[in-house]
Amino acid sequence: MIDDAAGVEFSHQVEPNVEESPNMGASRFFKMLNSAQNPLWHRCEYSELSETSSPDNKIPLDYYRAKKLVSGLGLTSQKINCCVNGCMLYYKADKEMTECKFCKEPHYKKRVGKKGKKKIPHKTMHYLPLIPRLQRL
Ligand SMILES: [Zn+2]
Known part of the structure; x- marks a missing residue:
């Protein structure tokens, strides 16, 4: 009735339900x-x-326990400090040196204001001893 009074034809068509993916x-x-x-x-x-x-x-519940279990096999790695430029290893007799004997770079990082804390080397490497691995084979 309102449509007739206004003289305008409104379309009341509703789109059918289309399922979208x-x-x-x-x-x-x-x-x-x-x-x-x-x-x-x-x-x-x-x-x-x-x-x-x-x-x-x-x-094992976590990585720490798994690592502890595997270490029982005797195939652990050894962590060795080395010169930041790769000149030498701080190993055996040279372990306690404070600087590289070739390039004179310091062994440990400078830590300002943190006295008594653990010394942090500039560079480290992991050594996998060969003899225990061969014995396992
Ligand atoms: Zn060096």
């Missing part, structure tokens, strides 16, 4: 939800995304 982020999320629902195999209580280890397993 979800965007890429939503698609990944729905795919992940499906993976969380799908069992690994028929009648399995674990899904594709769940933890499959049993609760009474012996897997």
